Amino acid sequence: MAPRRGTTRRRFLKSTGLALAGLGLPRAIGAATADLKLKKPIKIGCQTILSGPLGGYGEFMRKGATLAMEEINAQGGIGGSPIEISFRDEELKVDVGVKNARYFVEDWGADFLIGIDSSAVALAVGEIMPSLNRILIVTHGATEKYNEDLVFKRHVRQCFRVCVPVYQDGIASALVAKDLPVKRWATISPDYEYGHTSWRMFRAYLKRFKPDVEFVGESFAKFGTVDFSSHISKVMGLSPEGIFSTEWGGEAVTMVKQAKLFKVFEQTKAFMIGMGAAMDVLQGLGADYPDGVWASGRYYFGYPDSAENKRFNEAFRKRWDTYPSYPSETAYTAVQALKKAVEKARSVETEKVIEALEGLELDRPAGKCVIRKEDHQAVYAVPWGQIRHDPKFPMPTLTNLKVFTTDEYYRKPPFAPVEG
Amino acid sequence: MRARLAAGAVLAVVVLLVPAIAGPFLRYLVLNMLLLALLALSFNLLFGMTGLLSFGQGAFYAGGAYSAALLLRAGVPLLWSILLGALAAAALAAVLGAFCVRHTRIYFSMLTLAFGMLVYAVVWKWTAVTGGDDGLIGIPRARIGLPGPLDFSLDSPARYYLFAAVLVLLSMAVLHRLSASPLGLALRAIRENAERAEFSGVPVRRTIYIAFVTAGLFAGLSGALLAPLEQTVSPSTAHWTKSAEPVMATLIGGPLSFLGPILGAVVYLGLKEIIVRFTEYWLLVFGLVLLAMVLVFRGGLVGAASRLRMPRRRT
Numbered sequence: 028m029a030p031r032r033g034t035t036r037r038r039f040l041k042s043t044g045l046a047l048a049g050l051g052l053p054r055a056i057g058a059a060t061a062d063l064k065l066k067k068p069i070k071i072g073c074q075t076i077l078s079g080p081l082g083g084y085g086e087f088m089r090k091g092a093t094l095a096m097e098e099i100n101a102q103g104g105i106g107g108s109p110i111e112i113s114f115r116d117e118e119l120k121v122d123v124g125v126k127n128a129r130y131f132v133e134d135w136g137a138d139f140l141i142g143i144d145s146s147a148v149a150l151a152v153g154e155i156m157p158s159l160n161r162i163l164i165v166t167h168g169a170t171e172k173y174n175e176d177l178v179f180k181r182h183v184r185q186c187f188r189v190c191v192p193v194y195q196d197g198i199a200s201a202l203v204a205k206d207l208p209v210k211r212w213a214t215i216s217p218d219y220e221y222g223h224t225s226w227r228m229f230r231a232y233l234k235r236f237k238p239d240v241e242f243v244g245e246s247f248a249k250f251g252t253v254d255f256s257s258h259i260s261k262v263m264g265l266s267p268e269g270i271f272s273t274e275w276g277g278e279a280v281t282m283v284k285q286a287k288l289f290k291v292f293e294q295t296k297a298f299m300i301g302m303g304a305a306m307d308v309l310q311g312l313g314a315d316y317p318d319g320v321w322a323s324g325r326y327y328f329g330y331p332d333s334a335e336n337k338r339f340n341e342a343f344r345k346r347w348d349t350y351p352s353y354p355s356e357t358a359y360t361a362v363q364a365l366k367k368a369v370e371k372a373r374s375v376e377t378e379k380v381i382e383a384l385e386g387l388e389l390d391r392p393a394g395k396c397v398i399r400k401e402d403h404q405a406v407y408a409v410p411w412g413q414i415r416h417d418p419k420f421p422m423p424t425l426t427n428l429k430v431f432t433t434d435e436y437y438r439k440p441p442f443a444p445v446e447g
Numbered sequence: 448m449r450a451r452l453a454a455g456a457v458l459a460v461v462v463l464l465v466p467a468i469a470g471p472f473l474r475y476l477v478l479n480m481l482l483l484a485l486l487a488l489s490f491n492l493l494f495g496m497t498g499l500l501s502f503g504q505g506a507f508y509a510g511g512a513y514s515a516a517l518l519l520r521a522g523v524p525l526l527w528s529i530l531l532g533a534l535a536a537a538a539l540a541a542v543l544g545a546f547c548v549r550h551t552r553i554y555f556s557m558l559t560l561a562f563g564m565l566v567y568a569v570v571w572k573w574t575a576v577t578g579g580d581d582g583l584i585g586i587p588r589a590r591i592g593l594p595g596p597l598d599f600s601l602d603s604p605a606r607y608y609l610f611a612a613v614l615v616l617l618s619m620a621v622l623h624r625l626s627a628s629p630l631g632l633a634l635r636a637i638r639e640n641a642e643r644a645e646f647s648g649v650p651v652r653r654t655i656y657i658a659f660v661t662a663g664l665f666a667g668l669s670g671a672l673l674a675p676l677e678q679t680v681s682p683s684t685a686h687w688t689k690s691a692e693p694v695m696a697t698l699i700g701g702p703l704s705f706l707g708p709i710l711g712a713v714v715y716l717g718l719k720e721i722i723v724r725f726t727e728y729w730l731l732v733f734g735l736v737l738l739a740m741v742l743v744f745r746g747g748l749v750g751a752a753s754r755l756r757m758p759r760r761r762t
Contacts, residue, residue: 121681134472
């Protein structure tokens with residue numbers, strides 16, 4: 028199997044490389060990097076959710092990682108070595124994630140690992156990285172325990188993350204909410220770590236910014252919920268003025284559609300969805316997405332207005348014929364960060380690349396970013412914005428973007444416990 | 448009988464030789480197969496032998512895994528954590544079994560499924576103890592906990608493999624002995640005709656109860672051995688999809704022979720591992736292959752093999 032795959036991929040890369048060069052993309056005609064005499068090829072194992080109702084997330088992640096690989100290989104690879112990425116289904120299951128990581132390193136010979144959607148899987152795989160002695164760059168799992176506990180408190184140095192953690196959902200959201208004319212908040216959120224933590228942070232920080240708010244109710248829906256009516260009626264019975272939600276993917280789509288039937292958007296003054304600006308939610312709801320809903324993500328294709336972001340959007344659309352979703356950007360950035368770090372370290376050795384990644388500055392599509400040395404977390408700002416329907420785009424987009432400095436909303440070492 | 452002993456010896460030698468000949472990933476995969484084989488054997492004590500389809504083995508598997516994980520994190524030596532983990536699972540089975548064995552057939556299956564998901568819900572919600580959906584992380588592979596010079600560390604994966612493999616092989620020997628014991632015969636009698644067994648003096652409900660608790664014990668041992676292997680335990684160990692794995696392994700291998708679940712576990716995990724390397728749409732391919740196997744090999748692989756042998760014997 029392996030040789031056959033290799034040749035097709037090589038052939039395929041050659042043709043895309045030529046195509047990119049022919050199209051005159053500035054990156055593709057950049058000078059090839061000097062040969063650092065590293066091992067060939069440099070192997071990156073990527074695991075993400077590729078099956079089930081959230082499989083679309085993994086598809087977007089794969090597209091982003093693949094684009095980065097093609098661009099890098101067209102320029103001569105990392106220090107003269109081409110990269111090869113292998114994908115495996117994470118299934119959002121801890122045991123599967125751990126097994127994949129072991130397979131990648133011990134059998135396939137991966138030099139680096141990237142990916143992972145579930146927070147629980149990110150923590151579990153992070154746990155075994157010292158024994159595998161490879162670097163893991165998480166591109167989606169968002170629990171703050173990953174950078175705050177695993178890296179900062181327990182010094183698991185092999186773990187990095189290039190996507191914004193729940194600070195986006197729990198703290199930046201509070202910065203938006205403090206200026207809204209809403210005093211009574213309630214939540215409909217997923218019944219696992221991500222949902223609970225986001226709501227806890229949101230309450231703690233909003234209370235700090237605006238002491239007279241009230242949190243009147245909460246309803247947590249278990250994973251795989253298809254009928255939100257009981258959650259909606261429970262929360263609406265408490266007559267909140269604003270609803271905060273961290274439902275995501277297909278569940279966010281279902282929830283919004285059902286909330287419309289209950290006239291929730293007429294009865295409340297604000298509705299916020301942490302992952303509401305993810306491409307699958309925007310495309311999934313389409314015309315059904317009510318105007319004015321506050322939404323965010325880990326990257327929004329329309330921000331920032333930079334040359335790098337424009338180039339990324341164009342390259343992505345040319346290659347895949349769709350707008351990039353946030354896992355595409357984070358996976359793309361993970362691969363690019365590895366390239367930069369390996370070239371800086373002039374080595375693929377774990378210890379040397381860790382040192383190169385610490386404090387690394389990146390000009391990524393989502394903006395300028397730095398990988399914090401203390402907790403190995405990439406620090407960059409993602410906007411919140413309101414849904415609007417712009418005929419120029421095939422899906423709803425964001426308007427009235429609120430961007431906060433990372434200083435305002437990223438928790439900092441030594442990470443005092445979140446009260447409340 | 449001699450042939451069986453030889454088969455057992457060959458299995459044991461192969462299993463114990465794995466660290467010497469295989470790479471780290473294959474070693475890890477084989478240990479996973481052994482743990483699933485043990486779980487499937489525990490399940491088959493109820494299914495193949497007694498005729499009761501349990502959909503709740505995951506509850507005891509998770510019970511063993513979480514108990515062992517909590518003990519290890521509290522600094523208890525490895526061997527004792529694992530044995531106590533298995534005993535905790537048996538205790539859980541003793542409680543739940545008291546309800547489950549009151550019914551048979553589909554009612555038994557539904558009860559085990561319901562209790563299994565109850566355990567799952569507890570594991571999911573009781574964040575303070577179980578870590579909720581993040582599970583328990585940072586489980587140490589501590590010292591084994593035997594006195595004096597025998598107290599070595601199992602931190603190296605190869606050593607842990609040998610330790611776990613020996614425990615699994617011993618359990619298999621015990622379960623094999625059990626299937627040929629009077630208890631095993633009584634269970635088969637219940638499977639064939641519970642009423643008749645009752646009239647011949649077999650205390651049906653009590654016998655099933657003993658089988659249920661024993662199955663819980665060995666499922667718990669399998670789960671307890673998982674905790675130090677993965678160094679994390681997550682709620683998916685208690686989910687019904689986990690309970691379905693021993694069912695699949697047993698159906699593939701064949702529920703009516705002792706070897707069936709072991710063979711089934713090897714084929715189930717081996718096939719999955721191979722298919723995943725070829726395609727990202729592995730679920731589809733895997734499902735089709737399993738479907739074909741269940742349809743073509745009725746009575747499982749072992750059943751099909753013995754049918755192939757049968758006609759030759761007759762002539």
